[in-house]
Amino acid sequence: MNWETVIGLEVHVQLSTRSKIFSGASTAFGADPNTHACDIDVALPGVLPVLNGAAVAKAVRFGLAVGATINRRSIFARKNYFYPDLPKGYQISQYEIPVVQSGSVEIVLPGGGMKTVRLTRAHLEEDAGKSLHEDFHGMTGIDLNRAGTPLLEIVSEPDMRGAAEAVAYGKALHALVRWLDICDGNMQEGSFRMDANVSVRPAGSDKLGTRCEIKNLNSFRFLERAIDYEVRRQIEVLSDGGVIRQETRLYDPDRDETRTMRSKEDAHDYRYFPDPDLLPLEITEPYLAEVSAAMPELPAQKRSRFGSAYALSAYDASLLTGSRELADYFEAAAAGLSAQGAKLVANWITGALSAKLNEEDLDITGSKVSAAELRQLIERIADGTISGKLARDVFDAMWTGEGSADAIIERRGLRQISDSGELEKLVDEVVAANAAQIADYRAGKAKAFNALVGQVMKASKGKANPQQVNEILRRKLS
Amino acid sequence: MFQLSIADLAQRLARRKCSGLELTRHFLDRIRAHNASLNAVITLDEERSLAAARAADARIAAGEAGPLTGIPVLHKDIFCARDWRTTCGSRMLANFVAPYDAHVVARLDAAGMVTLGKTNMDEFAMGSSNETSWFGPVRNPWRPSAVPGGSSGGSAAAVAARLAPAATGTDTGGSIRQPAALCGVCGLKPTYGVASRYGMIAFASSLDQAGPMAKTAEDLALLLSAMAGFDARDSTSLEREPEDYTRELTRPLRGVRIGLPREFFTEGVQPDVAKSVEEAIAVYRRLGAETVDVSLPNMSLSIPVYYVLAPAEASSNLARYDGVRYGYRAGEFGDLTDMYERTRAEGFGAEVRRRIMIGTYVLSHGYYDAYYIKAQRVRRLIAADFAAAFERCDVILGPTSPTTAFELGSRTDDPVQMYLSDIYTIAVNLAGLPGLSIPAGFDSAGLPVGLQLIGDYFSEARLLNVAHQYQLASDWHLRIPQPFAA
Numbered sequence: 001m002n003w004e005t006v007i008g009l010e011v012h013v014q015l016s017t018r019s020k021i022f023s024g025a026s027t028a029f030g031a032d033p034n035t036h037a038c039d040i041d042v043a044l045p046g047v048l049p050v051l052n053g054a055a056v057a058k059a060v061r062f063g064l065a066v067g068a069t070i071n072r073r074s075i076f077a078r079k080n081y082f083y084p085d086l087p088k089g090y091q092i093s094q095y096e097i098p099v100v101q102s103g104s105v106e107i108v109l110p111g112g113g114m115k116t117v118r119l120t121r122a123h124l125e126e127d128a129g130k131s132l133h134e135d136f137h138g139m140t141g142i143d144l145n146r147a148g149t150p151l152l153e154i155v156s157e158p159d160m161r162g163a164a165e166a167v168a169y170g171k172a173l174h175a176l177v178r179w180l181d182i183c184d185g186n187m188q189e190g191s192f193r194m195d196a197n198v199s200v201r202p203a204g205s206d207k208l209g210t211r212c213e214i215k216n217l218n219s220f221r222f223l224e225r226a227i228d229y230e231v232r233r234q235i236e237v238l239s240d241g242g243v244i245r246q247e248t249r250l251y252d253p254d255r256d257e258t259r260t261m262r263s264k265e266d267a268h269d270y271r272y273f274p275d276p277d278l279l280p281l282e283i284t285e286p287y288l289a290e291v292s293a294a295m296p297e298l299p300a301q302k303r304s305r306f307g308s309a310y311a312l313s314a315y316d317a318s319l320l321t322g323s324r325e326l327a328d329y330f331e332a333a334a335a336g337l338s339a340q341g342a343k344l345v346a347n348w349i350t351g352a353l354s355a356k357l358n359e360e361d362l363d364i365t366g367s368k369v370s371a372a373e374l375r376q377l378i379e380r381i382a383d384g385t386i387s388g389k390l391a392r393d394v395f396d397a398m399w400t401g402e403g404s405a406d407a408i409i410e411r412r413g414l415r416q417i418s419d420s421g422e423l424e425k426l427v428d429e430v431v432a433a434n435a436a437q438i439a440d441y442r443a444g445k446a447k448a449f450n451a452l453v454g455q456v457m458k459a460s461k462g463k464a465n466p467q468q469v470n471e472i473l474r475r476k477l478s
Numbered sequence: 479m480f481q482l483s484i485a486d487l488a489q490r491l492a493r494r495k496c497s498g499l500e501l502t503r504h505f506l507d508r509i510r511a512h513n514a515s516l517n518a519v520i521t522l523d524e525e526r527s528l529a530a531a532r533a534a535d536a537r538i539a540a541g542e543a544g545p546l547t548g549i550p551v552l553h554k555d556i557f558c559a560r561d562w563r564t565t566c567g568s569r570m571l572a573n574f575v576a577p578y579d580a581h582v583v584a585r586l587d588a589a590g591m592v593t594l595g596k597t598n599m600d601e602f603a604m605g606s607s608n609e610t611s612w613f614g615p616v617r618n619p620w621r622p623s624a625v626p627g628g629s630s631g632g633s634a635a636a637v638a639a640r641l642a643p644a645a646t647g648t649d650t651g652g653s654i655r656q657p658a659a660l661c662g663v664c665g666l667k668p669t670y671g672v673a674s675r676y677g678m679i680a681f682a683s684s685l686d687q688a689g690p691m692a693k694t695a696e697d698l699a700l701l702l703s704a705m706a707g708f709d710a711r712d713s714t715s716l717e718r719e720p721e722d723y724t725r726e727l728t729r730p731l732r733g734v735r736i737g738l739p740r741e742f743f744t745e746g747v748q749p750d751v752a753k754s755v756e757e758a759i760a761v762y763r764r765l766g767a768e769t770v771d772v773s774l775p776n777m778s779l780s781i782p783v784y785y786v787l788a789p790a791e792a793s794s795n796l797a798r799y800d801g802v803r804y805g806y807r808a809g810e811f812g813d814l815t816d817m818y819e820r821t822r823a824e825g826f827g828a829e830v831r832r833r834i835m836i837g838t839y840v841l842s843h844g845y846y847d848a849y850y851i852k853a854q855r856v857r858r859l860i861a862a863d864f865a866a867a868f869e870r871c872d873v874i875l876g877p878t879s880p881t882t883a884f885e886l887g888s889r890t891d892d893p894v895q896m897y898l899s900d901i902y903t904i905a906v907n908l909a910g911l912p913g914l915s916i917p918a919g920f921d922s923a924g925l926p927v928g929l930q931l932i933g934d935y936f937s938e939a940r941l942l943n944v945a946h947q948y949q950l951a952s953d954w955h956l957r958i959p960q961p962f963a964a
Contacts, residue, residue, distance in 0.1 A: 039578055043798040045571065046558045046580060046677040048712050078794050080841070082818055089797020142802065271841035273850060276683035276791055278713050 001239070002203035005231050006211075007166045007196055008120075008158035011173055012151050013183045014127070014191040015058045021126050021150035022049030022092060029189045033132070037144035041129075043087035048277050051076075055150035056281065058182035059099050059124050060291045062152060065180055065298055066119055068103025070288060076124075076278040080271040085129035085142050093153075095272045098123030099281060105156075106300055107172040108318045110164045117169045118157040124281075125151050146190075152182070158197065158208065163227035167220050170194055174220075179299055179324045187218050194223055198230045200238065209234070210244040214251050214258055226251035230258050302327055310334060310342035319350050326364045332371035337378065344378050352395050369398050377405035390414050390462050418465045420472070423456075426464065427472045430455045441477060449473070479504055480640035481958065484549050484697040487643060491538055491548045498538065498548030502531035502592050505550045509594065509641045512962055515622060518635040520555060520613045521563050521596040530592040537590055545700050547590025552645040554633050555596040556603055557688070558677040559583045566679045567599040567611040567629075570799045570806045570825035580677025581709045582646060582688045589704040594642050597632030601827045602796065603653055603681040605629050606899045609890055610829040617886070618661060619959040620925050624883035627657030627899075633691045634661035638926075639962040644692040644701055648678060650685045651784050652879075652903025655915035658691055659878035659928020662917045664945070664955065665691040666698045669935050670910035671716035673702075674709030680795040682788035683714075685907040694955055695916060695945035699723040702938060718936075726943040732766035734944065737871030741777040742902055748881045754919030754927040755877050761951050762875070767944075772867040772874065776859045780905040781897055783860070786840050786853035787908075792830075793837025799825060832893070861909040868934045873944050876902055878915040878928035902930060912938045916945045917954035926954070 020027055023040035040047045063070045077095035100122035107115050127149040132141035154173065160166045174192055177183040184191050194217045199209035214230060217223045229251070234244050248267075249258040297305075299321045306317040306327075320330045330349055334342040353374070357367065377398065381391050386409055397408045409415060417423060430452060431438060441448040456469045479487070479496065490496050506524055513519045527550070534548035558564050558576035560583075565571045579587065587593070600610040608616040608631025616631040618624040619639040626635040630647030634657035637645050647654040649667035658665030666689045673688040680686060690701030702723045709715045738759070743752065759769060801807035801821030808820030826834070840849035867874060879899050889896040906913040911932055918929035929948075933941040949955050 042803055044558075044577070044804070045564065045566065045574065045679040045798070046576075046675075048676050050711060050713055080794050080797060082797065082800060084800075084802045084814065087798060087803065089800060090794050269843045271794070271838065271843075271846075273790060273794070273841055273846070276714075277680075 003200045003231075003235050003238075004203045004205070005162050005227075006158045006199050006201060006208060007160040007162070007227060009156045009160070009166060009169060010195040010197070011154045011170070012127075012193040012195075013154060013177050015055050015150040015152055015182055016184050016191075017052055017054040017058070017150050019052060019054075020148035021052050021055045021124065023148050025148065027149050029186075031145055033141065033143035034145060037129075037147060041087065041144050041148045043089075049092060049275075051278060051281065052150060055124060056099070056283075057291055058150075058180075059122065059152050060283065060288065061180050061182055061295060062122060062154070062177065063100035063103060064292055064295060065176060066100075066103035066105055068119060068122070069101045070283055071097055071099055071101055072283050073097070074099040074123075074281045074283075076275045076281065077272045078275050081268045083128065084140060085131045085144070085147065087129065087144060087147055091126060091128065092275055092278070093125035094123035099283070105169065105172055105176065107165070107168045109168060112315060115159075115165065117159045120155040120157055122152050122154040125153055127151050158199075163224045163231070166196060166227055167224050170220055170223055175322055176299065179296065181296070190218060193218050196223060196227055196230075198227055198234070199244070200231055200234045209238075210246050212244065212246065212258075213248045215248055215261060217251060222251055222253055225253070225256055226258055229256060233258065296324065299327075306330075310346070311339045312343065312346055316346045316350065320346060323364065329364050329367070329371045333374045333378070335375065337375065337382070341378055341382050344381060345374065348374060348378065348395075352392060356399055368401065369395070373398060373404060380405055380409060384416060384418060384465065385409060386414050386416055387462065387466065390416075414463060416465050417460055417463045418468060420468065423464060423468050423472055426456050426459050427469065427476055430459060431473075431476055438477065449477075480508060480643075481956075482643070483694050484546065484643050484692065484700050487549055488545050488547075492543065498531040498534040498592060499528065501548060502527055502550050502594065505594055505642050508639075509636075512639055512641060515617065515961070516619060516635050516639060516641075517614050517616050518598055518626075518632040518639065518641060519552060519595045520565065520598045520632065523562065523595070526561070527592055527594050530587075534590045534592055544589050544704075546586070546704055549591050549644065550594045550642055551586060551591045552594050552597045552633060552636050552642040553583060554599055554630050554645065554647050556599060556648050556679045557583050557646060558679070559593060559596070562593070562596060564596065564679070565612070566603070567601040567613060568826065568830070569612040572612060572806065574805050576677075578677060581674035581711065582705050583677065585704055585707060586646070586701075591704075597630070597636055597645055599632055600629035600653075601830050602679070602792070603629040603648055603650055603686075604792070604829050604833055606652070606656055606896055607884070607886075607889065608632065608657070609886065610827055612827060615886055618883045618925075619962055620662065621883065621923075623885055624925065625660065625886055627660035627879070627883065629653040629657070630665070630691065631657045631661075634658050634663055634665065637661070637663045637691050637693060638959060640958060644690060644697060646688060646705070647691045648681075648686055648688050649903075649907065650681050650687075650788060651907050652900040654689045654691060655878050655903050655913055655928065655930060656900055658915040659930070660883040660926065662926030662928075662954070662957065662959075663691055663693060664695055664698050664914065664916045665689060666702060666914040666938070666942070667906065667912060668702060668706060668938055669716075669912045670907075671714050672706045672718075672912075672936070672938070674707070674712040674715045676709050676711040676715075680791075682791040683795060684791060685784075685788060687907070695914070695942050695949055696724065696727055698914065699727060699939070699942045699946070702942075721939065723939050723942055726939040727946045729943050730766065731762065731944065731947050734767040734873070735871040736762055736767050736769045736944075737772035737867050737874040738769055739772050739774045739777070739867065739874060739876060741774050742876030746880050746898075746901070747877055748921065750921035751877050751880065751882060751927050754921075755875075755929060758918045758929050758948065759875065761948060765947055765951060770871050772870055774860070774863040774867060774905065776856065776863050777905050779856050780860055780908055781901060783853045783856045783908060784900075784904045785836065785897060786849045787857065789833040789837030790841050790850055791837070793834045793841065796826075796830070796834055801825070829893075857908045860905050864905075864909045864911060864932075864934075872933075873937070873941060874932040876930050876932075878902060878930040882921045882923070882925035882927055906932055911935060912941055914941055914945055916948065917957070918952075919954055920957075926957075
């Protein structure tokens with residue numbers, strides 16, 4: 001039987017506010033345990049929560065970016081359960097009425113096509129603390145620095161049909177929240193954590209299979225592997241005539257498998273009810289207009305503008321809008337250039353520059369060649385000062401800090417030879433020295449011609465203008 | 479000196495007839511002499527109190543005194559007070575020393591009041607008799623075998639026995655008004671949101687409200703003027719202009735419409751209580767007030783609604799007492815679940831455990847709609863009843879409690895009977911309205927009767943005016959239980 005995979009993602013995005021969602025304590029990562037936990041975070045008797053407006057603004061910003069409904073009135077609820085790193089014995093979250101409802105995210109599929117992933121909702125909530133199981137000799141340490149950190153939980157519809165699509169969606173969302181400057185996107189520090197709801201069904205069926213939820217995946221690689229494993233497991237069980245039990249599972253990267261964490265029967269009854277300590281969150285029209293006015297140009301808008309203004313392919317445009325910094329770099333480098341020049345800039349960024357960044361594990365903000373420096377190099381290619389081939393050497397030299405494109409071209413004498421007299425002389429020498437190949441060419445072997453051009457280029461140390469060499473050689477041999 | 483009202487004491491301080499230090503020593507002496515028989519005060523820190531009194535005297539000397547500067551006050555042990563043990567009447571917090579001040583405590587401190595100590599209370603404010611306290615029951619100054627009411631029973635008994643000129647209390651379903659009635663003192667529960675709940679240990683967040691307890695309505699007005707005020711740390715605190723709650727005290731009552739809800743005058747009321755209330759109505763008529771019959775048809779539902787909503791909120795509010803970070807932790811336990819279970823079974827008393835279980839039940843999957851949601855709907859109906867009544871009257875009058883103080887132990891085995899003692903007070907909390915209780919006589923056994931006045935939202939000044947005018951025409955509030963009269 002053919003099986004279809006159905007995936008929905010729940011992503012916990014840590015909102016990059018300075019203070020916590022319901023207290024004034026710092027959200028900075030990496031402090032000594034419990035030094036960023038105030039009376040409210042520790043849940044002392046008598047303390048009360050006060051909502052951080054910055055977290056609301058970031059949630060609304062996200063909602064506007066994905067074309068969602070911003071609920072004018074949303075409710076904070078208490079999710080009750082006992083755990084040592086949950087100080088109040090409940091988590092303040094949004095349950096029945098979240099601040100952001102519906103909306104969608106466009107993703108670029110691995111094959112190149114586009115797909116729309118619908119969102120169910122995005123709601124504000126607080127993070128829990130951390131339990132530390134090492135170093136305490138049979139006891140557990142509690143660090144409440146993270147307790148109360150603002151989270152936006154973004155829940156998608158089950159619109160993805162395989163691990164690759166789930167990864168593409170995860171990456172698109174990751175890029176978007178960074179683009180919007182609502183999350184630092186640091187996955188090692190837990191700023192972007194994913195839960196995957198995975199089920200399979202016979203291809204062609206429109207009924208959803210029983211799903212399992214894989215919790216707490218903090219890298220795209222683990223997301224992909226966990227889903228792949230889980231899909232294989234479910235197909236195996238069903239093929240053997242078994243049934244899938246609805247449960248929560250954990251992915252173990254060391255063994256590359258998922259394991260049961262708790263079954264549906266063990267699921268908590270969270271006893272949600274509206275938090276009487278917090279008023280309903282009211283979003284007014286003027287507030288919405290204010291957040292809307294402060295929105296940056298969105299990736300989709302930028303993509304289509306790049307397509308029309310710089311005549312880039314949809315593929316290039318989507319690559320260059322992978323992050324706001326990358327898009328800014330491109331626009332700075334392409335400033336003032338012709339459409340052709342911009343296309344060259346795009347090629348250089350997605351080619352040579354990306355290769356260097358990958359090699360040294362940097363992102364665009366760490367590039368050793370600035371946008372203005374790259375533009376100068378592109379200008380020298382466009383105006384024929386150097387060949388594209390030599391430009392690559394110049395770029396490498398720029399990367400290692402040897403100076404600007406012009407300086408390197410000058411110092412190394414790489415200026416292209418376009419003087420026809422000089423070129424004629426070079427061609428004559430090659431023709432004189434390669435009688436055999438000329439005979440081959442005349443006998444109809446077209447390849448021999450290219451070899452002769454190569455000889456001229458070699459003699460010029462790559463500086464000869466290849467276009468002109470072609471013309472002169474063809475004339476001489478005709 | 480212990481017989482004087484706050485206003486009179488302030489005058490003596492201003493005229494240097496006594497110092498704040500003398501006043502504080504005087505009341506500390508009274509506490510030392512009388513508290514053993516009452517168990518009203520559970521924590522004292524004399525050095526701290528005397529230091530505060532000296533600071534108040536310095537303020538008076540510098541001419542920077544306000545109307546409360548140098549006046550001693552007791553705080554119900556539900557209020558966090560920095561460096562003071564703050565127990566909430568529970569074993570769970572028996573050794574908890576608060577690292578910060580509740581907003582109400584900070585405001586009274588800022589006004590120059592001197593904290594004398596902390597008063598006994600029903601555990602986590604859950605009780606109507608002060609018998610659920612981990613620190614033992616409080617006794618009624620009018621009769622040691624009777625309860626003082628609850629949950630602010632320690633505060634009420636202390637003021638009745640004149641161990642302090644004033645005390646703070648909190649009122650979730652009648653916890654200020656009912657003990658005030660049973661002890662023969664005055665107590666006010668403000669409109670929900672007038673006093674900040676920050677630092678007041680939560681029982682049922684949507685109902686809890688802090689208020690003053692004292693000998694006279696005028697004193698309540700002075701205290702409330704200092705206690706009330708917006709606090710950004712409490713999202714349910716109301717942002718309003720500060721008020722002088724004494725401003726209407728002297729207003730004549732001619733033309734005031736007093737509403738008498740028929741549901742407050744039924745056979746459930748003890749005859750002596752009914753008689754005292756009728757006499758009070760007669761006094762008001764003589765003072766020029768009119769009476770109008772009103773009805774609160776959903777009042778009878780207020781107890782069931784309350785015993786769904788308050789436990790629901792409490793079950794969640796009390797989840798933080800888990801033995802992990804502070805407070806009581808069981809001495810011996812196996813795994814984590816065992817630690818939670820033992821800690822909470824040993825740290826909480828029976829009534830608190832009962833309410834946590836009720837609350838957990840009504841919030842559970844499958845029961846939430848039938849209990850919690852339905853109770854919220856009825857709560858709105860009760861509020862609507864009051865709104866309709868206040869179309870026709872300015873204040874509502876009735877008994878505070880259907881009976882006078884009952885004997886210790888007489889209702890501890892019958893929670894429903896116990897819950898009924900709050901039948902006239904609970905609806906006020908459900909609607910979020912202000913209400914107060916003042917002394918209005920005694921029953922044939924010599925136990926005080928309380929008269930309740932309920933006002934529309936933010937009508938505290940008017941309520942205090944109506945209470946003060948009654949006290950100008952009566953002397954019930956000046957009576958002192960015999961053992962404490964000297």
